[in-house]
Each structure stands twice: as C-alpha cells, then as structure tokens.
Amino acid sequence: MAILGSIIKKGIELRTRISSEKKNPMLEQKKELKKLLRKAQFTMFGQMYEFEAMLDAKNFIRKFRDTVPVYDYDALFSSWWNKALHDQEDVCWPGRVKYFALSSGTSGSSSKHIPVTKDMVKAIQKTSLKQIYSLSKYNLPKSLFEKGILMLGGSTHLSQKGRFFEGDLSGITASQIPFWFQHFYKPGRKISKEKDWNAKLEEITEKAPSWDIGIIVGVPAWIQLLLEKIIKRYNLQSIHEIWPNLQVYVHGGVSIEPYRKSLDKFFSKKVFFIETYLASEGFIAYQDEPENRSMKLITNNGIFFEFIPFTSEYFTSEGDLKTNRPKTLLIDEVEDHKEYAVLLSTCSGAWRYLIGDVIRFTQLEKREIVITGRTKHFLSLCGEHLSVDNMNKAIEMVAEHFNITINEFVVAGIPYENMLAHRWYIGTNDEVDVDLLTQKLDDLLCILNDDYRVERSSALKDILVKVVPTNVFISFLESKGKVGAQNKFPRVMKQEAFDEWENFVRSQNISVR
Secondary structure (H helix, E strand, C coil): CCHHHHHHHHHHHHHHHHHCCCCCHHHHHHHHHHHHHHHHCCCHHHHHCCHHHHHHCCCHHHHHHHHCCCECHHHHHHHHHHHHHCCCCCCCCCCCCCEEEECCCCCCCCCCEEEECHHHHHHHHHHHHHHHHHHHHHCCCHHHHHCEEEECCCCCCCEEECCEEEECHHHHHHCCCCHHHCCCEECHHHHHCCCCHHHHHHHHHHHHHHCCEEEEECCHHHHHHHHHHHHHHCCCCCHHHCCCCCCEEEEECCCCHHHHHHHHCCCCCCCEEEEEEEECCEEEEECCCCCCCCEEECCCCCEEEEEEECCCCCECCCCCECCCCCCCECCCCCCCCCEEEEEEEECCCCCCEEEEEEEEEEEHHHCEEEEEEECCCCECCCCCCECHHHHHHHHHHHHHHHCCCCCEEEEEEEEECCEEEEEEEEECCCCCCHHHHHHHHHHHHHHHCHHHHHHCCCCEEEEEEEEECCHHHHHHHHHCCCCCCCCCCCCECCHHHHHHHHHHHHHCCCCCC
C-alpha cells in the first residue's frame, strides 16, 4: 500500500468533509469586501475614496459601489498601478508591490503589468489547496498522491526591474511554492529557472523518463507541444508508456474543446481533465467535480465580485463599457444562464476592475460558472453576437463530424461585397474538403446562435474559411516573442492585428487551402 499516498488521501477526504458544509456566498462576499476595505483604508486609493468612513456606513457595499468608479486596465494602471510600478508604497494595497505579473495579452498587444502582492500569493496557494481537496471526488487511487506533479509554466528566474520583479504569474507562484510541495514538484527548481522556452522543453523531454508523473498542469497548446516532443523522442505510442500513473490534467487559459481530441490521442488510459480559472488578477474558480465542465466561483478568498449584464445596454459593439458607473449585480442578484462581465476587487489592489472576461452561471445555487468569452472577443458586426463559446463548440462539432483534429483557429469580421463577412483561419494537419467544412461550420453556428442565424440572411453576407497547418499559429506567436507558459492565440482579432496575421501567413512557404 502506498503509505504516504494513503495518509494524504485520507487527509484530503477529511478536509473536504469539513469544508463541504453549505455556506452563504453573499455572506462570504460581504466579509471579503469588509476585509479588503479595512486593510486598504490607509492606502492612497483608500484615502481617495474614503474607505475608513465607508466601513462605518450601514450599507458599506452600496456605499462602495456608489463611490468607486469601474476601472479597466488602462485607467487603473495610468492612475494608480503605475505609481506602484515606480516604487511608491501604499498605492492600492498596503506596502510595496514586489511582483508584477506580465499578462499574455493578445498576439498583437503589449503585456500588461498586474500587481501580485504577498496576500494574493497566499490567496492563490489557499485556493490551490482547495482544488487539491476536490480530488477526493475523483475516485483516484491512493498511490496517485505520491506521484510527481509536472507544472509547465513560466520561468521562476524573474526579471528584476529596480526593486520589483516581473514575469509570468506561473513563474511568480512557482518560485514561492511551499517547502512540503518540493518533493512532488516537477520539473524542479533548476529547470524551472530556464528562461529560454525551447531549452526548457528540451530539458523536460530529457528528464521525462526518470520521473513518475501523476498530474500535469499547463496551457493546452504548450502541453500538447511537450507531449508530442516526448512521444517523438522516445518513439512511444502513448505518454503512459513512460508515465503509467498519469491520471489528471489541470488546464486553463483557453477552452479545452479544440485541443481535447488531439490530447486524447496521447493517452492510453483515462485522464481526468480539470479546468481552472487562474488569471493574473487572482484565482477565480476551478472545476470541483468530475464530468462537470462548470467551475466553482471562489467567494471567500481575497476577491469581491460584481457582475455587469453583457448586453447592449452596458457595452458597445466593440466590447467597451458605455459608462464607468454602470449598474452592477452581486452574487445574490445574478441569474442562471445569463452572461455577465466580471468586476474584481482584490487583495492585490484591483478595485472594481473590469477583467475583460464574460461568464455565464450554469448553477447559481452551487455558484458554478463557465467562461463564454471576452468582452472584446465577441463578434458582433451587425448584431450576430457570436461568442468564443459558440465558436469553440462549433469547432469541436466540426472536428467530430469530419473526424479531424483542429487545435487552433482565429476569426475576424471584414467588409465584403458592400456588406459584411466572417473570415476564419482553421488549423489542422488533416485532409478535409474546405467547402464542406465551411458549410458545416456555418450550419452549426446558425444552430448554436439565433442572432447569427438571423444576420446570415441579411447583413452578414458570407463566412469565408481558410485551412492552414497547425504549426503556423505557434510560429506566429514565436514571431511576436510570445512563446510559452501563459501565452495563447486569440480566437478573435481586430482588423489591424488580423492584417498582420494574414501578412504572416502569406510570408510562409505553406499550403493554404
């Protein structure tokens, strides 16, 4: 019997039973906001908006929402976070910010600097433990809890800029993992410090046969690249030939649907796919149960949530908020099956921050959500309101219908014959009739989205599809210096970025179908 694994699993099961008592999410959120306001009351931000007096108000939540405007990244950075970046203390959170996470942005935009405080690192670690506790629901063998956990993230050798450090959030958090976790953590301290992404993949590939991996963690595109590399190097049929105990893949950053079919080819045994919602701004949610693709929103760990209905009343067709004083909803005011843009106030000094993600509650009673897209990554040229969620589902169904693998795609709206059209680039290495694929994709989108179906008979003249090899998408990211860890290819591009993408495709010596 795996003694250590048995002890750990029993501990997890006991902790899960203790923490599974039914709790009131709104009461948890009220406590979180009060803690945030109390701790930040003497910061520059807290004094500007009179947090101290706010705490004495009978309805401090209403006072908070009435007093503090909604901020997007540009507004919050230019007015506040920029001061912390230039070594000022007590700006939006007590003390000096030691770490800034460089968000991946999109392929055509520069990285954002998101503050990561000590309190946020602790909050992320706490939620990570909660996710580990949830593994008790997955009927996993005790032996799994003795195996290695391979975390494919950014370099832990962070770039020092004056008195602060910057890097991927994965690199920041991995550089501060608890001592007890070192025994399980792969690729280990030395390889994790490697800054060259290709060199890191090579070193992991070299070490792979000597590790006994039970859990892998990382963004789907880069995990796929690594598994392909290992399988090719050692002439394997399946990754389970060298990692027979691999049973869990923890993923996030992008939807898993376009990658699932190709990832399944690497496995000869059942592997549980577990989704996380870990952004540079905080650990927001995670998948709590097997065979349930929804994620549980974390309402009691350093984040206060507000929600803005993602409708034309509040957002322009470009995804911009129409006012910085919108009506917002709290966790006890939202409804199932409606889409909301997310606002965060956090222990890293984000206040009423529009993170840019759009979510839908699937089961409000259990505070379960799915991510449906980004506020600026919806296509709505003429009212079709096509979400990334619709696109991912359609691509998954197309791949299944034609029995092909589609890992990457991108779409943009373009002028076309005095009207409008959607131009798609789909990445696959399999043979497929492009005309049939185009028709099937169009048909499925009409089924999945009524607004799209209506507009296809009026202003949205056509859907234009080009098929390119999968590696072109990775090559484009490499050309932009956005390789590895949390970088991912955008599903929707604005015109300028899309023009750059098309120029890149034309410059490659490839077959475009």
